[in-house]
Amino acid sequence: MSNSILELNNVRISLGGKQLLEVNCRVGPGEILTVMGPSGSGKSSLLAYIAGFLAPVFKSSGSVLVNGENICSLAAERRRVGLLFQDPLLFPHLSVAGNLRFAMPRNAQQKSHAISEGLDDIGLAGFDDRDPGTLSGGQASRVALLRLLLSAPNAVLLDEPFSKLDTQLREEIRTLVFDKLRASGLPTILVTHDQADAESAGGAIHTLR
Amino acid sequence: MLRWASHSLIYLLAAPILLGTFIASLPAFGYFPPLGSTEFSLDAWRDLVEVPGLTRSVLISLISGVLTPLVSLALVFLYLASATGSRLDLWIRRLVSPLLSFPHAAAAFGLAFLIAPSGLLSRIISPELTGWDRPPDLLIVNDTWGLSLLFGLIVKEVPFLLLMSLAALPQLQPRHRIEVARTLGYRPTIAWLKVIAPSLYPLVRLPVIAVIVFASATVDVALILGPTLPPTLSVRVLSWFNDPDLNLRFLAAAGSLLQLGTSLLAVVIWLALEKLFGLLWRFWLATGNRHTGERLAFAIGRSAMPIVLMVITGSLLALVSNAFAGPWRYPSTLPSSWTIQHWANSLSDLSTPLFNTVLISVSSTLLALIIVVAILESERQSSKARSAPSWLLYLPLLIPQLVFLFGIIVATEFAGWQANLSLVIFGHLLFVLPYVFLSLSEAYRQLDPRWTQVASTLGASQLKSFWRIRIPLLLAPCLTAVAIGMAISISLFLPTQLLGAGRITTITSEAVALTSGANRNLISVWALVQLSLPILGFMMALFIPKFIWRNRSGMIETQ
Incomplete structure (x- = not known):
């Protein structure tokens, strides 16, 4: 269990003098905040800002606190904020286990054991040595989720992670992702334009214009 | 860091x-x-002016410096105008990178052994077509005006300019432009030359200038294919530089500056040609002509690449047959026996x-x-x-x-x-x-x-x-x-x-x-x-x- 808290204080992002968004919120352990808005409203910029790779053409102000500590001045790799993209983005040159091992903190104990157990847990037991290129869309999404969890983040960002899945699979993966994140006690921000995602997340909804 | x-x-x-x-x-x-x-x-310059045959050396360097890019670019553009999207084109595109890795010197040697009076080409057509039973007394390789040098350079530079053009083409959306021109009644080849060529040229201008400089100053290709009496300026400068008489260093230095000037002059002549062609193109575009010249442009463009490919393949064959040839009397197309003796001799x-x-x-x-x-x-x-x-x-x-x-x-x-x-x-x-x-x-x-x-x-x-x-x-x-x-x-x-x-x-x-x-x-x-x-x-x-x-x-x- 993580039990972290993610807070955005007066986060403003603007592009070319035009303000895109302003967000104030607090996401508690296991809570999922949904950010909705049309394309161009700056949803993805908000996630890029929190994760630490907002392009310098954007101007930003405000602070992002994880457990009270401002992470804005940290490099992306030190923020311990996990991110799921639209695509699973499993590294194509590493095996499934290689992808998971890449994500685990250097000092993690019994890595191989944790990997087998994690794969077992998401219904992919024995997939350790598989080539990620041979996985189905749903399997790849599961591995991407497991990879994120094994990196032991303090907070999680979801960038429309279900939008490329077909309807049936979307439901299944969505349930799995939300269950796992709640169970891990991770504060999560979900960016989506799908109303069903927001309802399923069950948390507060912040709408951008 | x-x-x-x-x-x-x-x-x-x-x-x-x-x-x-x-x-x-x-x-x-x-x-x-x-x-x-x-x-x-200024002694070095006085010596340089008195070198016999200097004007001719400079002239040959200038000629190959201007004609090589002119002919190569014309062939590449006509080829692209006539063949884009054809099956030939798919084939050529795959071959262009390996062709480019053919070293200049090896290509020049292969070409020399292909077109020399006793070369592979002459053997293939003799004595049936020519009646020659001994090599004709013709100065084909190392000819006085550097034509074989020019030929060798063109064969090498066509793949280079083609590759550069292919890399630049996609950003012009050629298919879209050609379609528009065709709906206005232009034949495809003419359409390419009128709506693609003028925008493609600025994108390949730097490589073209690199070709001018290379062709006007090459040493290795000129040593192999170029004229000998007198050789090109670059070859002479190198020989002065390598001369045991160290006092020729001053002459070599002056010569290398003359080489720089010659290459620059070739570029200047090219820039003038650019202006001329720009005017001609504008005039040609304004005529609104949609068909005239299509056939000729098509014929040249379609045959250019296969001919270049055949010359390169022929050069390769000439190298291979010479490298493994036993005794090889003149008009015979092939050696009477094959041997690996030449390889064994070179090994050490x-x-x-x-x-x-x-x-x-x-x-x-x-x-x-x-x-x-x-x-x-x-x-x-x-x-x-x-x-x-x-x-x-x-x-x-x-x-x-x-x-x-x-x-x-x-x-x-x-x-x-x-x-x-x-x-x-x-x-x-x-x-x-x-x-x-x-x-x-x-x-x-x-x-x-x-x-x-x-x-x-x-x-x-x-x-x-x-x-x-x-x-x-x-x-x-x-x-x-x-x-x-x-x-x-x-x-x-x-x-x-x-x-x-x-x-x-x-x-x-x-x-x-x-x-x-x-x-x-x-x-x-x-x-x-x-x-x-x-x-x-x-x-x-x-x-x-x-x-x-x-x-x-x-x-x-x-x-």
């Missing part, structure tokens, strides 16, 4: 080349302390140059790869870093090699350094670097930034994601860049010859040195070794990733 890297192109390319050009001019005006001359004078002589060739090409290319990756990485990590302007990358190709290499030698002599291997490697680096950069930059810049972002959100440092993610994902383009860099290094003659002071021998320098000896069998063996090395490199670049990623379907698809 990365911040330094973004400027290193300037230090590494511009500084030695521009300084070299400047320093080369000092002995031309009599200043050369290593030979005890510290006073400026090959080993040192082969070792040097591999050592120099591998080290200069790896250095270039490290520098290029550092530049691209610094460009990626800092949003402010601007990439080097493209003229800078082309600098080693825009100033005649002879001139600035000569300056680098003079500089080392000022400093009292001896010619050595590291100097040769540095010289090769100057030429390898631009090609490695041009070949790798596109793939590096287009790598999906999300790979690095995923790695960072998983806690990987820049260093870790560089080694564990970016380098493996870019392994194939990196190896291709290495193969191209090594091919360039292997084909270089002048940097080895000048900076190694003739003491460091490579396959290429030895092969070119054999020209005067003129044993065709032996030369063919060396030329075949020279051209097989780049092929080996390209094969490795192709198969290593296939082997490493044999169980990684995602890596094969992306290539």
